[in-house]
Amino acid sequence: MKRFSILTRIIYMIILIGLGGCEREMLLTEFTDYEFDYQPEIRIEAILNTEFPEQTVVRIDYSIPVTDTTIFNKRDDDGDWIGFTDLNGNGKWDTGEPLNDDVGADGYPSVDNEYMTPDEGEGDGLPTPGEPHIDEVDEIIGQLHDSTFTVELYQKSSGDKVADFAWQAQADSFAIIVNNETEQKELVRYGGYKLMNLQDSIKFNEEYEFRVSGGDREIRASFVPKPPVRFLTMFSAMNNDTLIVTEADTLAPVWTTGADPVVFWIKVEKIWRPDSIEIVSDYPSAPLSVQNGMHIGGDFVGMYFPGLYRWTVYVPSHNYGRYVYSSLPITDSSISNWRDQDGRVVLGCAGSMAAQSIYVRIDRPVEKLQE
Secondary structure: OOOOOHHHHHHHHHHHHHHHOOOOOOOHHHHHHOOOOOOOOEEEEEEEEOOOHHHOEEEEEEOOOOOOOOOOOOOOOOOOOOOOOOOOOOOOOOOOOOOOOOOOOOOOOOOOOOOOOOOOOOOOOOOOEOEOOOOOHHHHHHHOEOOOOEEEEEEOOOOOEEEEEEEEEEEEEEEEEEEOOOOEEEEEEEEEEEEEEEOOOOOOOOOEEEEEEEOOEEEEEEEOOOOOOEEEOOOOEEEOOEEEEEOOOOOOOEEEEOOOOOOEEEEEEEEEEOOEEEEEEEEEEOOOEEEOOEEEEEOOHHHOOOEEEEEEEEEEOHHHHHHHHHOOOOOOHHHHEEEOOOOOEEEEEEEEEEEEEEEEEEEOOHHHHOO
């Protein structure tokens, strides 16, 4: 799922730390030297995929200050910045020549836009901070990883080890927009710890514990996996495994769970073809009501165009649900952080996510078809 990138969260947390401790106005670039020396902290996301445990990726990274010029160096470190195309070979950009990534510090080209004028760096043939591929997450994320830990999963009541995880340099990936004008996307791969063996099946409502150890320290965090939702299909027509609704339907699909979720996470994908699937929505949603101990959730199809979609509803474990819903409030350690055996704050969360999907076909209402 795509929420905030790990880099965005880290920067956000660092800014909150800086602003929360300020007693006078100062520049953001000053706060790391103001009354304390910044020390990188470990940030861990250990989220078990209960449906497909082999897809679980445990991410262990270090936080960084935004003033770290060894990382934010205003250069194209991986060589993927593309300057303007010099069609006539005169060594300078001329009107009509593609700018490519050479769009200037604001990240947007002024070509064919009467409200914009060329800004610093546009069409100069040199990488400029603010342009695509300069200090972007694809350059930075690999410098944050720590591959030296041992990661294990235990069942809390028995003390038995359930799974081992091992470091992989390309454990998973996500897409980022690298061109603001064209919304061109690029796949970014990142490292993490992936499941190597699963010695027992994951049981819902049993307590588990992630153990992350390295050197002379060990960090433990426990969680209780919640079962996935059950879709209620009796209120709509079904065609095999596909729910049939219209644009006029106010609430569909509808689901229920007895797991008392803090929040649902919803992902909606447009199915263009079997080999062409696009994520169109990805967001948290609170339960709508509680009836006889069952928590009911639902979504609204009216905001989507007719076509075939896949709705996936995720139920996070309780602590991970608070982590997702709270967007990491750094000031509340009971929600967003845990501490190691020495009481030091360790950023991140351990938990699980149970997923359930249903296909939904949205049709036009009959009255519209008759117009």
